[in-house]
Amino acid sequence: MPGRHQVGARAGVPTYPYAMTAWARSASAESARRATGRSPGDLTLGRWVRDRALVTPARIAIEHRGERTTYAELDARSERLADGLLRLGLSRGDRVASLTGNRPEHVELFFACAKAGLVLAPLSWRLAPAELAYQLAHAEPAALFVEPERDSLADAALELAASRPRRLALARAELDALSHPGATPPQDVPADDDDLLLLYTAGTTGRPKGARLTHRNCFWTNLSFDRTADLSATDVVLQLLPQFHVGGWNVQPLLAWWKGATVVLESKFDPARALELIERRRITTMMGVPAHYLFMAGERRFGDADLSSLRRAIVGGAPMPEPLLRTWRDRGVEIVQGYGLTEASPNVLCLPPEDAVRRLGWAGKPYPHVDVALADPASGALVDGRGSGELLVRGPAVFAGYWRDPEGTRASVRDGWLHTGDIAERDAEGFYRIRDRLKDMYISGGENVYPAEVETTLHEHPAVADAAVIGVPDERWGEVGLAIVVVHPGATVDEQDLLAHCRRRLAAFKAPRVVRLAEELPRSASGKLLKRELRERFSPGGTR
16 A cells, blocks of 8 residues: 655655654754753664665565555654554553564554654464463553454453553554554654563563563664674565564564665465565575475475575574585575574674584674673683683673563673573684573474473473473474473373363463373482483483
């Protein structure tokens, strides 16, 4: 649907009717600073789309299922939506939740929040209603935007939720009705350190945590990524990662909109369609988890697909298996591997293409503007030179803390260092490799799964006396969950009952794939669960 344009000095070139000149924006920011005493928001992300609308208004920002959105349209729509949200009574710092797949309206909502000083909390449509209900109660959003395809899921979640936000439809007609035709940029200019995203991560204590990413965090992580990935205004980016993931924003898409590139949005992943889009839209770069590349490589026509435009592919979520890495390199596609986590916004380590084969399995070196260190897990002392220890991260992209969880924040960030909970190895050349996970997290299909959350769900079953969950290798998903369960004496339950119990309460990727019944779980003298023994017994090749 075309946006509202005015004809500028050059005939036929749309200009943004509400756009402020650079001088006017500066004057407005200076006035806001004098009135409030706050930073004028030089690093805030609402500026990115405003600036692009001034410089390249007619360039395509988003393509989605045949619909094209120019930078002028994206800026104008997000400006009107920002004004509409404020007219509804929302105020700076309020959370705005969303339940949607990737779509242009969601991008408009993101930039509207960025301009209005609101915080976008994108919720995962892969979660069960009870999980969503918890996050709604915890975030207490002032509004919840739901795409029509997720209405039934939203109904079920809101039925269980303690929080009842204003519910709005994330669809073109409804957003246009909400927007005000005479919108002007908000006068209360957001500050650099204002929260911009609230992203829920899998919890290590049985409940997800809300990671707060500020405008400053997102600015610096995109700048560091740009200095390594070299994305340009001529790139065409294929976005497969869902926008409830940090990678759905801060690994290519936001940088693309900063640079004036085009982002092709996909609401869901289909390997055959992804290959077709690479050919037809001449995709130049993309980001995915290893499963994306595995499924595309497994398509019958992969060998004949025209991949000549795809100069670079980013891989995250897990290391790329060697055979899959070679399959894509044989097709002439550069693979950039790395390591990150939501709390670092997420970019931490990057393995450039020239080292991908030589350093197979390594996560690489730190991005620019990112400091990393290793700490001895026992003493906490920093490790010099070659060695191993817990990976620590420091820099302007490290998150502002967990929402409403000061204790969790203090445990995560100590003496200025973010403690990742991952054990890494560093070699003489300064390359890092992730060796183990202190938090017992495993990765299934690119999704982080924390056993504590699954174990909490198992313990809710009346027949379960004790439970432990470990990740075991899987050819398709990388890892899947294996639950070892002890039942109460006299209780009657089988593996299928327990699997069904988990599937009703957890997202599919979190539910264990296999359940094994045991008489007891191995524990230390202090009562600590010995998961290493469980892995030795129950992982492939173990004694079971």
